[in-house]
Amino acid sequence: MGSPQETTGRQGFGPGRVLGLITSRQAQTRTAIAEVTGLARSTIVQRLDALFEAGLILETDERRPSKGRPSQVLQLNPAAGLIVALDVGEERTRIAVSDLGLRIITERIELLPVGDGPEVILSRITTAIREMIQTAGLADRPIAGIGIGLPAPVDYEAGQVAGWSIMSGWDGYDIRSHLRGEYEAAILIDNDVNLLTLAEHRRYWPDVPHLLYIKAGNGIGSGMIVDRRINRGAQGAAGDIGHAHIRGYGDPLCRCGNLGCLEALVGGWAIARDLHPGQDSGGHGAREIAALVERGDTAALAALRAGGRVLGEAVAYATSLLNPNVIVIGGALATAGDHLVAGVRELIYQRSLPLATRQLRIGPTRFKSRAGIAGAAYLVLDHALDPDNLDQALAQGRHPFRVGVAGS
Amino acid sequence: MGSPQETTGRQGFGPGRVLGLITSRQAQTRTAIAEVTGLARSTIVQRLDALFEAGLILETDERRPSKGRPSQVLQLNPAAGLIVALDVGEERTRIAVSDLGLRIITERIELLPVGDGPEVILSRITTAIREMIQTAGLADRPIAGIGIGLPAPVDYEAGQVAGWSIMSGWDGYDIRSHLRGEYEAAILIDNDVNLLTLAEHRRYWPDVPHLLYIKAGNGIGSGMIVDRRINRGAQGAAGDIGHAHIRGYGDPLCRCGNLGCLEALVGGWAIARDLHPGQDSGGHGAREIAALVERGDTAALAALRAGGRVLGEAVAYATSLLNPNVIVIGGALATAGDHLVAGVRELIYQRSLPLATRQLRIGPTRFKSRAGIAGAAYLVLDHALDPDNLDQALAQGRHPFRVGVAGS
DNA sequence: AATCTTATGTACGATCATCGACATAATGCT
DNA sequence: AGCATTATGTCGATGATCGTACATAAGATT
Numbered sequence: 001m002g003s004p005q006e007t008t009g010r011q012g013f014g015p016g017r018v019l020g021l022i023t024s025r026q027a028q029t030r031t032a033i034a035e036v037t038g039l040a041r042s043t044i045v046q047r048l049d050a051l052f053e054a055g056l057i058l059e060t061d062e063r064r065p066s067k068g069r070p071s072q073v074l075q076l077n078p079a080a081g082l083i084v085a086l087d088v089g090e091e092r093t094r095i096a097v098s099d100l101g102l103r104i105i106t107e108r109i110e111l112l113p114v115g116d117g118p119e120v121i122l123s124r125i126t127t128a129i130r131e132m133i134q135t136a137g138l139a140d141r142p143i144a145g146i147g148i149g150l151p152a153p154v155d156y157e158a159g160q161v162a163g164w165s166i167m168s169g170w171d172g173y174d175i176r177s178h179l180r181g182e183y184e185a186a187i188l189i190d191n192d193v194n195l196l197t198l199a200e201h202r203r204y205w206p207d208v209p210h211l212l213y214i215k216a217g218n219g220i221g222s223g224m225i226v227d228r229r230i231n232r233g234a235q236g237a238a239g240d241i242g243h244a245h246i247r248g249y250g251d252p253l254c255r256c257g258n259l260g261c262l263e264a265l266v267g268g269w270a271i272a273r274d275l276h277p278g279q280d281s282g283g284h285g286a287r288e289i290a291a292l293v294e295r296g297d298t299a300a301l302a303a304l305r306a307g308g309r310v311l312g313e314a315v316a317y318a319t320s321l322l323n324p325n326v327i328v329i330g331g332a333l334a335t336a337g338d339h340l341v342a343g344v345r346e347l348i349y350q351r352s353l354p355l356a357t358r359q360l361r362i363g364p365t366r367f368k369s370r371a372g373i374a375g376a377a378y379l380v381l382d383h384a385l386d387p388d389n390l391d392q393a394l395a396q397g398r399h400p401f402r403v404g405v406a407g408s
Numbered sequence: 409m410g411s412p413q414e415t416t417g418r419q420g421f422g423p424g425r426v427l428g429l430i431t432s433r434q435a436q437t438r439t440a441i442a443e444v445t446g447l448a449r450s451t452i453v454q455r456l457d458a459l460f461e462a463g464l465i466l467e468t469d470e471r472r473p474s475k476g477r478p479s480q481v482l483q484l485n486p487a488a489g490l491i492v493a494l495d496v497g498e499e500r501t502r503i504a505v506s507d508l509g510l511r512i513i514t515e516r517i518e519l520l521p522v523g524d525g526p527e528v529i530l531s532r533i534t535t536a537i538r539e540m541i542q543t544a545g546l547a548d549r550p551i552a553g554i555g556i557g558l559p560a561p562v563d564y565e566a567g568q569v570a571g572w573s574i575m576s577g578w579d580g581y582d583i584r585s586h587l588r589g590e591y592e593a594a595i596l597i598d599n600d601v602n603l604l605t606l607a608e609h610r611r612y613w614p615d616v617p618h619l620l621y622i623k624a625g626n627g628i629g630s631g632m633i634v635d636r637r638i639n640r641g642a643q644g645a646a647g648d649i650g651h652a653h654i655r656g657y658g659d660p661l662c663r664c665g666n667l668g669c670l671e672a673l674v675g676g677w678a679i680a681r682d683l684h685p686g687q688d689s690g691g692h693g694a695r696e697i698a699a700l701v702e703r704g705d706t707a708a709l710a711a712l713r714a715g716g717r718v719l720g721e722a723v724a725y726a727t728s729l730l731n732p733n734v735i736v737i738g739g740a741l742a743t744a745g746d747h748l749v750a751g752v753r754e755l756i757y758q759r760s761l762p763l764a765t766r767q768l769r770i771g772p773t774r775f776k777s778r779a780g781i782a783g784a785a786y787l788v789l790d791h792a793l794d795p796d797n798l799d800q801a802l803a804q805g806r807h808p809f810r811v812g813v814a815g816s
Numbered sequence: 817a818a819t820c821t822t823a824t825g826t827a828c829g830a831t832c833a834t835c836g837a838c839a840t841a842a843t844g845c846t
Numbered sequence: 847a848g849c850a851t852t853a854t855g856t857c858g859a860t861g862a863t864c865g866t867a868c869a870t871a872a873g874a875t876t
Contacts, residue, residue, distance in 0.1 A: 040865045068822025069872040163763035210642045233731025234618045237764045244728040248655035320652040323641025355571030356645045476852025477842040
């Protein structure tokens, strides 16, 4: 006991990192934290005092029994702040307000066609948020941040839509400035698939360093966790494989104007198109397929399985390139029975290298309909609880959730 | 001047990070460092004293002129330690000893078939290193680390070959333990293509966050820098695209036993096979092609260009997935004229999304034959100069290059 | 019920990092 | 040559941080 030089090596354990130990459940009692950090317990008490004073932590009812006095379990104070999570879709936007424990307090879905442009949409969203917070009687709680998922490539640093997409009129629009007038919280904007990926990772695979997420809905997209962090790529376009060209399946016309895109082969609209040529599914092929599978339509079922194999080609290649620990498949097509996932699995195990597949786990997402919102919330949480941000704010006596500089 | 709250926010500027400012050329004089860090100049002098004492930095002859007393430019002391870099190939191993400025002091190439197994090879390498250091009169200099590139998937943390490859008999062999008896320096082992990627990034594109490297030689491999760091994947197999299946080119037999691998289409041996069916190039197709192109052989030239287009399909898909800033193409095929690169470029600009390609730069590597060694050296340098390692060592009064715990 | 064991609260002193001030050095400018 | 200007060297004061020591709390054990 008390062997020398047993420090954790790395110094610099500010309040932020201590909070990190608590939220990550690595150490939740005072003595445990002292042991893990190697710091004196008195020092830890100092850190915790700062966190108590800022209202960031609470003592739980729970006590860990021991042979002596039981220890008090500490916890992030869920009521320390609100998280506003937005999942912006092509036609509908899901708005949720949750606490720091990611428990949703209010939720609403607004019909807002993104084509109406950012001014209109953002104003209506702002109104909705204000109403929701008022109605729920939460007006006094500080907002830890606003997380927004958009169906477009996003320049995460700049907080702007980064290029061509369904969101015409949004490209380059300064979303943060628009909302900054209303809120002085951090505003974090990301691509929707990235947020699905983040949610999946944080919720179900937090210990895994590399995860590949495939969204198979009406369109096809992907996101990836590399070394425990989202990879957004140079322009925020990483994961945009929907319009990658896939040889050998007859190059059908894609809605982007090119031929033979992955999406034109296995996107929901494409599978619907192949199931009953001539008819127009009205752009909601994925939902239609899901409905058919529900009814046990064998043609739809076979189409999904075949689509899975085509998708599997693309995923197999991505597997060779990225060598993930886990592949998660989401989107309307993935959750319509196990058929798409089965097709993908089939091809991956057939195609990829044994080394890369030996320990690879492939499966459908376990989220129902709130994955996007969860991702947006995790984004905010990760930012709000970031040790550097926190320590800086606490050192300056500033409230940790009030935005510091011009920063994100 | 002296506006309040102008601190760099992040505290914890130990000697390690100060050294980082110097080596990265962000701030090379005492006053400049003080400005950048926001710390008092006297504090910086303390940090520098520690670095001087450890022999890690030097004052250059260079002085930055100003209106008053010119400032002293500081520099990493290249003679503070030796870097041993090993580029292990299938038949030959290149061994280099360099200083911390990455200037090669001695170099040698040994004929060592990896098939002889780790015991034999490593023993002969050890002998060679000892001879080289003795002959060059460097026996008194500490070794900052030994960097090893292997033509196989490598578990970087464990320092072991991770799966099937040409290196039969190496799988799971504990390379570090073998060398640990001889040296007490850090021993860092990585896949050879990862080291090519690292070298390319550090030497030519240090400011770019995302880089994709393609090695087109006899085999095909790749490596990637994601957020300024190498992505090695779950089992160290990231980038292994040589045996990914590519549809639509007739599925020729690959040397791995499968059909239609990328390597079987555009690997050096495959192109040579197509140029003169029936003959056996003796396994050195890439060199043969390079020689033919040198002589102006039009058939070889056309084959290379066509190969570039096929390779381009794979690279285009990787581009969509990763959205890199830069793609560098290396290997014997890439440096044989511009034909392969031209073919790749052609396909990428045709296939990939405009957003991802608008600012994308694609080109051949500028390295000649020492890229592998450079990568191994950078690996060691990054480790030896890692702020956390350094600060810990200095705090303990330990020499920074003597290995601390059992660690890497 | 008394005792043991472990967690927690609090206070004081030692240590360390950091800073500000003053002295000195080296060049450009007049 | 002398002055202005900027870089650097050095030292003591300050303040935060940390650890030890002692006191108290709460349950387990006997």
